[in-house]
Amino acid sequence: QEKVQQSPESLIVPEGAMSSLNCTFSNSASQSIWWYQQHPGKGPEALISIFSNGNKKEGRLTVYLNRASLHVSLHIRDSQPSDSAVYLCARGTNAYKVIFGKGTHLHVLP
């Protein structure tokens, strides 16, 4: 069964620091990878997606995808307390499903 693994489980950073989150997947099927953000009591919201190898920047967010190593990372520059949330990595599968990792809990300390 295809899997998505995320690390670390929890990350604590001071305000203004760079937050770096990692995701690995079990095979290199060519579907998009997404990062979702989930605040307590809310449903996940899509942050950024990437399809091609390389990087993609949107505001304070940068995503790096390396399909050969089955790895994608999310970097949040100048982290803010409002960035504190659970971050979920997701990918499409050959069965036209979207599967998720277990998430990384990010805590940004003021």
Add this chain to the structure above:
Amino acid sequence: EAAVTQSPRNKVTVTGGNVTLSCRQTNSHNYMYWYRQDTGHGLRLIHYSYGAGNLQIGDVPDGYKATRTTQEDFFLLLELASPSQTSLYFCASSAGALDTLYFGAGTRLSVL
């Protein structure tokens, strides 16, 4: 903006009870999904659908039925609820297969 509405927001039932969770989306999306979210497991796909009358089996379908009555409405049915089904349930929709998912606010279900 995409809108996915789930009801009820909270539900308590007893073991063996009947529960229906409802989801309506107003985005004209073709795909709809039911996930459950549990500590230690993350989001797991129960059932999904790519149109009215269509149903596809997800990764954890046992004990659940689903029906897609219209393009807008997707229901999750627990006919003999068990404590193992205590969870936070999310509905989501997307325009096409493998497009961005738009989630509802979730339904917290407790089976006593």
